[in-house]
Amino acid sequence: MRMVFRWFGVGNDTVTLEQIRQIPGVEGVVWALHRIPAGEEWPMEEIQKVKKQAEEYGLHAEVVESLNVHEDIKLGLPTRDRYIENYQKTMEKLAAVGVKVICYNFMVAFDWIRTDFNKKLEDGSRALFYEHAKINRIDPLKLAEMYSQKYTLPGWDPKRPKEQLAALIERYRRLTEEELWENLRYFLEAIIPVAEKLGIRMAIHPDDPPWSVFGLPRIMKNREDLRRLTRLVDSPCNGITLCSGALGADPANDVAGMVREFADRIPFAHIRNVKICGNGDFVETSHRDGSLDLYEVVKAYHDCGYKGYVRPDHGRQIWGERGRPGYGLYDRALGIMYLWGLWDALEKGGKR
Template sequence: MDMTFRWYGRDNDTVTLDQIKQIPNVKGIVWALHKKEVGQVWTKEEIKSEVDYIKSFGFHADVVESVNIHESIKIGDGDRDAYIDNYIETIKNLGEFGVKVICYNFMPIFDWTRSDLFHPLSDGSTALFYEKSKIEEVDPFDLFKSVSDATDLSLPGWEPEKLDRIQELFKAYESIDEEKLWDNLAYFLERVLPVCEEHDIKMAIHPDDPPWSIFGLPRIMTGEASIKKLFSISDSPSHCLTFCTGSLGANPNNDMKDLASKYAHRSPFAHIRNVKIYENGDFIETSHLTEDGSIDIAGVIKELASQNYKGYVRPDHGRHIWDEKCRPGYGLYDRALGIMYLLGLWDAYHYKKKELS
């Protein structure tokens, strides 16, 4: 596996590339142009500046997360073709600078959703927390404002420009059910996948987080049935899945080790993290350690190792530990610990295979 680290840019992250360079065996930086508004073309000059900076520290810049999808594409309104044209231009420009994977999602309005960004754990750390009853009761506008106000750093999926359009966006989605959202995803993919093939880029969709409907909005990437439906859209080699243990794994009905065994070969990019699921449907993000959460992280890595997985991997959301002041879920310390745990599992499984051979 090719270990990577998500980074939010020179002016939008508390973590520096100098610091990431000190984590053993991190080969690449997962990046994006986070200050670009959704729907704008990423210019060659902007891409070159960021890629050159990343490579100057000895990292590759093969993975972009994310080139976000404009709501007009998800809704399928009259502006979608113009925004798809912009997306295609961005794909072409990224291809010129060696990008291999674009991670994206198709979640309406909200990206990942949590009720508390700094919920205390028993060990004194804090973590992202999902309280089911609170999400069911809260006004989406209030939730959006509280998340947007929680940090001075921008949070992908919670762009401030959406705040003034919440009511308008919810109105637009009144006529969009799951099937219509699937149709709009298929329309988008039919346009972009041929371009991705020309430029040797994988389009890897991220599962919904959490993997169920919230606020009455449709969600379609929620488990194995949806993965099967996804791949029925196209047999293009550029049509792929981002394998995220924390997003899919928040639903205990999703067996992440089993899904890894079936779909790792269609997943050029994997997010590995653990969550603790409670009986009432709440969940909290924990350390990556298998026993700290509800997901068999050790089993997932064992499965990836058995397939000699060649894709890109990154630790996903970490706790906030040792008084670190950082972007929610994206500090340095716990993600670095997560990398060492994942690499330790990987090394142990491969060492065992050598002993047995």
């Protein structure tokens, strides 16, 4: 596996490239131009700037996350072709600087959702927390207010007016899952041929959490959804960002089994752990703790001879660190060492 680390850019991250390059086994950064609104073409000079910054510290910039999909594409509006064209142009620019994988998602309105970004755990650390009962009673617009942070959150536009968000939610509530699937098919049929030509692998991220929230359609929730995705456009470039934490929040999902089934369609993996509370709640934990057996997950990748990119995904805030929720330095670095420990043990065990 090829270890990478998500980095949000100069002035938008408490973690520095100098720190990232000191984590053993990390070879590159996972990046994006987070301040460019979804649907806009990325400027080449900004793309080249990030690549240069990474390379100055001996890191590559081969994985982009996220090149966000405009809501008009997800809604299937007549304007979608213009935004798809911008998406294709950005793909061409990214390929020109050596990008190999683009992670994206088809979550509507909210992207990933939590109800508490700083849940205090028994050991004093703080973590991302999802409280199912709170979701059932909170106004989505109130949740949106909570998402306003000093640093940008992935897939979230803090500048979007409340009125616009309210109208968007209502439109999505009238959209069926089958209609959303059809809109995804339309998008993939437009971009996968471009990806094939450019040598880029697209990798869709599952819904997080993997069930409907606020009555909105969600279509990347489980094994059957991933199977359907791979059949929509049957190409190695139509791939999956298999996120153990997102899919693993539903105890019915066998994450290790999914790794084994879809290994050749997983160019990028997020590996993290969650503690499932049994009432729909879950909290993110260290990689070693939690309800998921990450040994079995890593073993599945190892058994399949996985050579794709991996990142530790979210981490807790520990040792007094304060930064972007889920994206501090220390716990993610510890997570990397746990993953490498499992991998190295599997490597050496298999050679005896």
